[in-house]
Amino acid sequence: ETGVTQTPRHLVMGMTNKKSLKCEQHLGHNAMYWYKQSAKKPLELMFVYNFKEQTENNSVPSRFSPECPNSSHLFLHLHTLQPEDSALYLCASSQGTGTGGNIQYFGAGTRLSVL
Amino acid sequence: GQNIDQPTEMTATEGAIVQINCTYQTSGFNGLFWYQQHAGEAPTFLSYNVLDGLEEKGRFSSFLSRSKGYSYLLLKELQMKDSASYLCAVMDSNYQLIWGAGTKLIIKP
Numbered sequence: 001e002t003g004v005t006q007t008p009r010h011l012v013m014g015m016t017n018k019k020s021l022k023c024e025q026h027l028g029h030n031a032m033y034w035y036k037q038s039a040k041k042p043l044e045l046m047f048v049y050n051f052k053e054q055t056e057n058n059s060v061p062s063r064f065s066p067e068c069p070n071s072s073h074l075f076l077h078l079h080t081l082q083p084e085d086s087a088l089y090l091c092a093s094s095q096g097t098g099t100g101g102n103i104q105y106f107g108a109g110t111r112l113s114v115l
Numbered sequence: 116g117q118n119i120d121q122p123t124e125m126t127a128t129e130g131a132i133v134q135i136n137c138t139y140q141t142s143g144f145n146g147l148f149w150y151q152q153h154a155g156e157a158p159t160f161l162s163y164n165v166l167d168g169l170e171e172k173g174r175f176s177s178f179l180s181r182s183k184g185y186s187y188l189l190l191k192e193l194q195m196k197d198s199a200s201y202l203c204a205v206m207d208s209n210y211q212l213i214w215g216a217g218t219k220l221i222i223k224p
Contacts (some may be wrong), residue, residue: 002157042119042214043202056211090158098210100145100165106157 003027006091006107013081014115021076021110023091031097032074033104034066037088049074050097081114088112117141119215121203126221127193135188135201135218143208149177149188150202152217158202161188190220198222 004025013019025032034046048056049068063085065077074091088111092104120138127133139147146165150158164170164179164186176189190197200217207213 002159004157040123040216042216043204043212045211100206100210101163102206102210103148103160103163104212105160106150108155108157111155 002105002107004091004093004105004107006110008110009108010111012113012115013078015081018077018079020078021089023074023107025072025093025105027093027105029093029095029105030071031094032068032071033092034074034076035090035092037090037109043090048097055097083114086112086114117207117213119203119205119213121215121218123216124219124221126223129193129195129222129224131193132189132191133193133220135220137186137188137203137215139184139186139203139205139213141205141207141213144181145206145208145210147179147186148204148206148212150204151199152202153199193222195222195224
């Protein structure tokens with residue numbers, strides 16, 4: 001148990017569906033992250049929130065829409081995805097951003113398949 | 116561009132020692148992290164190095180040479196449960212983590 005919980009663990013959706021991924025952290029952290037993990041590729045940072053404010057958007061397509069209502073919860077809203085979006089989506093949290101040694105704690109991820 | 120290189124896969128024997136190397140080229144350096152990720156599970160933090168030298172933590176040790184852009188993770192007395200992927204990541208000048216693709220470690224009895 002890492003203190004970061006993601007739901008659902010698995011998701012299959014069609015290209016015309018709309019779905020949301022949820023992440024919740026119980027660590028009292030102020031920063032939360034979304035990453036995409038594809039097989040044999042490095043983790044790709046998608047979004048960063050610090051104190052509920054988005055501080056990073058790494059040129060992510062608009063079919064991915066993040067939402068951070070408070071420092072403990074993070075959502076990723078999905079719509080009109082493409083098959084190449086199939087991947088493991090990881091959520092992480094950390095005490096803050098902008099400092100060295102800032103350890104990120106990860107959830108187990110949502111395995112997304114787009115048909 | 117920024118780049119982290121680590122071997123794709125390694126195989127070792129239970130009870131032995133294995134060294135997983137990581138080389139990096141990044142814009143700035145604010146530390147290097149190692150994470151372990153079992154299949155279907157969350158990456159979990161193993162170690163953080165910001166100064167040159169060896170950091171030992173039980174059976175696991177991590178080494179850093181900033182001048183060479185090089186780190187390694189050393190695993191001793193290997194156990195079957197050490198079969199996992201090991202991810203190397205460098206924190207750059209913007210305090211963002213740049214990740215390697217991970218090394219899948221297979222432990223054989």
